[in-house]
Amino acid sequence: MRCVALVATAAALSAPNIRVAEVPKLADRIDVTTTPSPIGHTEAIHFVPSGDIFVDDDALIASQVTATRSRMISEDATFFHRAGPRREVVFEQNEAKACIVTCGGVCPGLNTVVRELYLCLAKQYGVNTVYGVQNGYSGFKNWQRDAVKMDSKFVYEIQRKGGTVLRSSRGGHDTSKICDALEAHEVNMLFVIGGDGTMKGACKIDAEMQKRGKKCVVCCVPKTIDNDVPLIDNSFGFTSAVEAAIPMIEAANTEAEACPNGIGIVKLMGRHSGFIALHATLASGDVDLCLVPESSFEIEEIMNHLEAKLRENNHALVVVAEGAGQAQMGASVKFDASGNALNEDVGLWLKSVITQHFAADRYDTDPDFAGKKAKCFLVDPTYAIRAVPANAYDQVYCSSLAHAAVHGAMAGYTRFLVGNINTRLAMLPLDLVVNRRNIVAIRDRMWTRLLFSTGQPPFDAVVTSDDECDAEGLYRSETATGGCTVSFGDEY
Numbered sequence: 001m002r003c004v005a006l007v008a009t010a011a012a013l014s015a016p017n018i019r020v021a022e023v024p025k026l027a028d029r030i031d032v033t034t035t036p037s038p039i040g041h042t043e044a045i046h047f048v049p050s051g052d053i054f055v056d057d058d059a060l061i062a063s064q065v066t067a068t069r070s071r072m073i074s075e076d077a078t079f080f081h082r083a084g085p086r087r088e089v090v091f092e093q094n095e096a097k098a099c100i101v102t103c104g105g106v107c108p109g110l111n112t113v114v115r116e117l118y119l120c121l122a123k124q125y126g127v128n129t130v131y132g133v134q135n136g137y138s139g140f141k142n143w144q145r146d147a148v149k150m151d152s153k154f155v156y157e158i159q160r161k162g163g164t165v166l167r168s169s170r171g172g173h174d175t176s177k178i179c180d181a182l183e184a185h186e187v188n189m190l191f192v193i194g195g196d197g198t199m200k201g202a203c204k205i206d207a208e209m210q211k212r213g214k215k216c217v218v219c220c221v222p223k224t225i226d227n228d229v230p231l232i233d234n235s236f237g238f239t240s241a242v243e244a245a246i247p248m249i250e251a252a253n254t255e256a257e258a259c260p261n262g263i264g265i266v267k268l269m270g271r272h273s274g275f276i277a278l279h280a281t282l283a284s285g286d287v288d289l290c291l292v293p294e295s296s297f298e299i300e301e302i303m304n305h306l307e308a309k310l311r312e313n314n315h316a317l318v319v320v321a322e323g324a325g326q327a328q329m330g331a332s333v334k335f336d337a338s339g340n341a342l343n344e345d346v347g348l349w350l351k352s353v354i355t356q357h358f359a360a361d362r363y364d365t366d367p368d369f370a371g372k373k374a375k376c377f378l379v380d381p382t383y384a385i386r387a388v389p390a391n392a393y394d395q396v397y398c399s400s401l402a403h404a405a406v407h408g409a410m411a412g413y414t415r416f417l418v419g420n421i422n423t424r425l426a427m428l429p430l431d432l433v434v435n436r437r438n439i440v441a442i443r444d445r446m447w448t449r450l451l452f453s454t455g456q457p458p459f460d461a462v463v464t465s466d467d468e469c470d471a472e473g474l475y476r477s478e479t480a481t482g483g484c485t486v487s488f489g490d491e492y
Contacts, residue, residue: 019078020060023427026090026217026412029210034088037410039124055084057411061424063231080231083404083418083425089125090215090412091188096121097129098409099187100150102164103136103194103201107225108240109390109398110193111158111165116402117191117221118150124403125410131187132165136194137201138172140181147185159395162387173201179208188216189409195224199417200434206415217414219405220430225386228273230438230485231428232419236401237386238275238481240394244385245280249319252379253286256315260372263306263316263354267347267380270321273439275481276385277321281450288316289456291346293323294440297459303357305456311368320346322382351376400425438483446482 026032039053060079098121102110114132121127130150133139139146148154148166158165182190182205192202199220206218222229227238245268252264268276274292281290288309291297309316325346358374390398397420404418404425416427440447442461451458 021078021080021429021432023081023408023413023416023429024206026215026414030213030215032090032215032412034090034412035092037085037087037089038093038126039085040087053085054087055082055407057081057086059084061421061426063421065422080421080426080428081413083408083427085124085407086411089410091125091410093126094128096125096127096189096410097131097185097187098127098189098191099131099133099147099182099185100166100191101133101136101139101193102166102168102223103192103198104168104170104223105195105225105386106163106168107223107237107386108162108244108388109236109394110163110168110223111161112390112395112398113193113221113223113236113402114164114166115155115159116399117406118155119152120403120406121189122152125406131185134167136167136169136172137174137178137198138169140178141172141174143181143185147181160389162389170197173204175201175204175208178205179212182209182216183212183214188214190216190218191221191405191409192218193221193223195222195229196434196437198223199430203415203430203434206430217409217412219409219414220417221401221405222417222419222433225276226270226273227275227481227483228438229417229419230433230436232421232426233423233480234420236394236398237390238279238394240388240391241269241276241385242279242283243391244388245276245381246283248379248381248385249280249284249287249317252377253284253315253317255377255379256317259315259375261310261314261358261369261374263310263318263374263376265318265320265347265351265354265376265378267320267322267345267378267382269382269386271323271343272437273483274321274324275438275440275483277319277324278440278446278450278482281319282446282453284317284319285453286317287319288313288454289318290450290454291318291320291324291350292440292442293321293326294462295324295442295459296327296462297325297457299328299353299357301457301459303354306354307358309455310374318350320350322346325349347378347380351378436485436487438479438481439486441482441484444482444484 059082061082062077064077118130132148132150134146202218202220209216224235227235229235249266252266256262256264270276281287306316329344329349355376363369401418408427415430
């Protein structure tokens, strides 16, 4: 079996079973002409060996990077198109008109993505018209009010701020009206920043513009604070959110330590995927119990574990993801305007259950609890951790993602998103991502490290091992953040 490198070209991979996640191109739909990229004439690349700044169209990135002596990285792996500037572009400078929109909840780094999209378009490609549509997809319905023509002053220093300068909203998607607005203002590049629901909407926009025969590309920079976008190494803003969660965990721990049998509870974001809770727990090192949506639990098991921790240390610290424990609470399923499930407040529920448990009469005569019954402190920084500015890592990552999206769009790629695959920037077809989710793999080594750190029982998996790997083998069963991909929902 012949081995292949992490980064390769399609020409070098001649085996018939090579799988390439192809990204659609305008040239496959309509007649387009190409022109040399203007980047080749910028002063910046004079410091780069000739041609090194460009990426060939057949440059690929392997999804599989681990191997054994008996099973090497082979040509039956899936490969993704490498992102980066191409030598030829499909938009002339005076023809290109771009539009940027942010949808869904805020996330650290949103403003950096917006800023870098604009700067790459304007400074590297000379695009004169870049619109920013405010208020998410609903902003297209009132273009005169919500569309802003961006300039350098508009994006000045916005990378230092949390939130989104364009403002955002959930829902409000009307494919026909969005496409009407794009067509009326001759927009031929749409950059969408959002999560699963937003990317489904982007697919609909792309399909409608194709149906109308328009020369328009649709590109996504995936945004999710929960790190639940499949296939990519991690989503932007995730490390910033984990970093912001640590002081909150330390505060809860301080409160718990300051009184007899104190129990600190910290509720963090994670509707379906508990990555923030997982990584914040590992980063803290003080947490005694971590609950995530991917793992079910029994109340009795939790109480036994907390009781043991209180007897041992006279205090305990709990981190819980917002989507954990919904089945135990008997929560009914409700949805927001974006189609996301609305969860019951697991923090308040957990505080109530723990308080009730340790208020039992039997603890009155227990020497470890008599006269010092357990007291719970709930810290809920749910929204605070996503409203912070991006940290240094995310600032760099957001800039790279934005530039990769622009390079792909200018080259005529469409219906794609950008993200790191094994630390290399790649373009992925949107259709491989929608209706799929990255979740914590509770049989992964990272989750095992958490169990060693907290000492908690392993509990049971909500998702079975048979579901943890995609049946077609296109998806990695393990990511750098301890996740795997599962499918859900209906077709968009």
